[in-house]
Amino acid sequence: MKSEVESPELEHQDQPKVLPEQKPEPEFAFSSQTPWFPPAEPYESKKSRLAKAEWVAQLPTSDDGPSTIRSLLIPGRAKDSTYMAQWRIFWRMLAFEDWPGMQDMLMDWLEAAEKKMGFDNLLEEERTWVRRFIGDVKGALDRLDRARNEPLGWAGAKWALYPPQTRVTVEALVGAIDLHRQGKLSNDELYTVLDRLKLNPRECPTGTPESNMEAIFNAIVNGDSLDRTGDEPLEWAGEKWAAYRPEARVTVETLVGAIDLVRQDELNNDELHTVLDCLKLNPRKRDPGITARNMDAIFNAIAHGDNLDLKSTYARS
Numbered sequence: 280m281k282s283e284v285e286s287p288e289l290e291h292q293d294q295p296k297v298l299p300e301q302k303p304e305p306e307f308a309f310s311s312q313t314p315w316f317p318p319a320e321p322y323e324s325k326k327s328r329l330a331k332a333e334w335v336a337q338l339p340t341s342d343d344g345p346s347t348i349r350s351l352l353i354p355g356r357a358k359d360s361t362y363m364a365q366w367r368i369f370w371r372m373l374a375f376e377d378w379p380g381m382q383d384m385l386m387d388w389l390e391a392a393e394k395k396m397g398f399d400n401l402l403e404e405e406r407t408w409v410r411r412f413i414g415d416v417k418g419a420l421d422r423l424d425r426a427r428n429e430p431l432g433w434a435g436a437k438w439a440l441y442p443p444q445t446r447v448t449v450e451a452l453v454g455a456i457d458l459h460r461q462g463k464l465s466n467d468e469l470y471t472v473l474d475r476l477k478l479n480p481r482e483c484p485t486g487t488p489e490s491n492m493e494a495i496f497n498a499i500v501n502g503d504s505l506d507r508t509g510d511e512p513l514e515w516a517g518e519k520w521a522a523y524r525p526e527a528r529v530t531v532e533t534l535v536g537a538i539d540l541v542r543q544d545e546l547n548n549d550e551l552h553t554v555l556d557c558l559k560l561n562p563r564k565r566d567p568g569i570t571a572r573n574m575d576a577i578f579n580a581i582a583h584g585d586n587l588d589l590k591s592t593y594a595r596s
Contacts, residue, residue, distance in 0.1 A: 307405070309349050314388040315395070315405075315412035322350040329365040332372055332437040339377040345384065348373070352415045370419070372436035374426030379566050381423055389416045430573065430589045433565050445527045447589045448476055452534035453560050454569050454577035460552045464581060470542055472581050478516055478535050485515045487536050495536035496545060499554050505529055530558055 308319035328334055329351075338344040351369060356362045373381050392413045395401065401409070430446035431438040438446060455472040458464045473479040480486035488510040497503040512528035513520040520528055537554040540546040555561040562568035569577075579585040 307408070309346055311345070312391075314345070314349060315392050315409045318346040318350055320346075322347045329362075329369040330440070332435075332440055335369060335372040336376050336436040338373065339380045348381075348384075352412075352419055367422075368439060370422045371426045371429070372439040374423045375429070375432055375434060375439040376436040378423060378427050378433065382420070385416050385420050385423070389413065389420070392416065427567070428570055428572070432570075433562060433568050434560055435565070441524070441527060445523060447587070448478075448531055449527070449534070449560070450569060450573060450589060451476060451577055451580070451587055452531065452538075453555060453562060454574055455581060456534070456538070456552060456555060457562055457569070458574065458578055458581075459548070463578060466541060466548075468581055469538060472577075473535060473538060475580050475587055478531070480515060480535065480539055483515045483517075487515060487532065487539065491532060492536055492540065495533050495554075496540060498533070498557050499537060499540075499546065499550055502557075505533060505557065530560070533558060 307313075307316045309316045338347060341347075351366065354363055354366045392409050395409050396406070396413070426432050426439070429439075430443065430450040431441075434449075438449075451472060455464065455469055459466070459469045474482070491510055491512065494503070494505065498505045506529075512525070512532040513523075516532075520531075533554060537546065537551050541548065541551045556564070573589050576585070576588050580587040
């Protein structure tokens with residue numbers, strides 16, 4: 280079976296540049312009232328910067344976020360396949376970071392543009408900009424909707440960089456713990472999610488090392504850091520996990536370990552539920568949270584033995 284290898288984020292040193300030759304006339308420049316015009320100082324997108332989760336995560340709340348997003352509403356170099364891949368990841372990260380905020384902003388832009396098209400005295404040049412802008416915004420809204428249905432599409436920009444199977448595993452574990460918190464799964468039903476994911480430490484020759492279990496317990500109960508220097512996370516779980524990023528392995532082993540600690544009567548149910556806050560993966564604190572479809576799929580996989588159908592559906596466009 281081919282291992283899933285995760286590509287690291289690209290490092291960058293590039294900064295935004297002003298492109299004087301693309302600077303529009305002042306009366307035809309982007310503003311909150313005229314979002315259909317490009318910014319007076321367009322952002323020259325760099326492939327490496329587009330792939331940087333920390334940069335994308337701050338855009339929704341930064342002062343220059345709207346103008347940067349307007350600059351990247353359509354791809355700048357559509358014939359560059361590497362750039363296009365990064366541009367698609369950029370939009371997926373935006374959706375993962377703040378789907379409601381991006382949805383609201385784009386809907387406001389669309390409403391303003393459609394209203395502007397109704398003006399009889401609109402200059403033909405501006406009408407052309409507005410007409411094109413409406414189509415571009417609708418395309419961006421479609422991208423947001425596709426990303427919204429992705430596993431962990433609510434969990435923050437960095438998770439958009441992880442391959443689907445990593446996100447499916449994490450979302451299934453998070454969803455199972457949240458269903459348990461809602462009283463929809465008993466303790467015994469919760470434990471079965473480990474078997475469904477083939478991550479039951481009791482079914483492996485070694486199981487989770489004691490040092491790692493102690494680190495998980497201390498993180499949940501005492502608020503200690505989840506960083507650990509002992510045994511490799513998920514080394515007991517099989518070869519395929521060796522190719523996953525360390526952060527993904529720590530996250531998965533922490534969720535698995537927390538469930539196993541409840542089974543061992545080392546944690547109570549309330550303590551179990553706090554693991555989601557420890558990992559900053561509490562779906563109740565990140566709007567819009569896990570989709571109803573995915574929660575149903577997780578429940579049915581655990582309670583009824585259905586296939587765990589959380590497949591990634593993100594398209595290339």
